[in-house]
Amino acid sequence: MAMSEVGVEPPDGASIESLYGQPLEILLPALVPDPSLRPAFREALVRIQTRTVQESGRAYPGVPGMLSELRAAGWRTAVCSNAGRAYVVMVLEALGISGLLDRAEGLGGNRSKAGSLRALIEAESPCFAVMTGDRYLDFEAARENRIPSIGCTWGFGEASELLQADMVADSPGILPGLMEDLQKRGLSLRSG
16 A cells, blocks of 8 residues: 555565565665655555554464463563564554563664664573564574574464474464473573
8 A cells, every 4th residue: 555655566465475574674675666755655654554553453363362371471571573663562552462561672773683682682681582483584583692483383474484493383372382391491591
């Protein structure tokens, strides 16, 4: 919708979905080749996403229950996203799960996903952490920060991307058990 609004012919839906999770510096040139149209596209994108997420956004089935289970078991939960923090907060509130997360961080400044995860880890100082996600950027960030990762099959990532994760979860309900398993194995931020 935002591409059409600024006069750019949108690619097919699969091409657009393949870019989900990418930072804006990759997403913008891929979708809007003309740099002069990017500011208008970005404004339209934010406006349209805000409306559509609030009107029809839904958490993946099982995610609220999984987050509640993690919280009940004593885990602290956070979002580390390539989106801006304002967008992350808006999505979490629209999905009704903001109260199930201790922290929500978006990509800030010129940081990479790995840099954002590093800043989150430094701020929280956990003795153990796990990165869950659906895109290769999540697993690269985990490796760079020397923490284990779990790939989530219910996201936008391709199956080949999930191969980069240390483990793969086929449903939100099994994530808590996989995290407990990783913790029992003694994998920590210092185990490398």
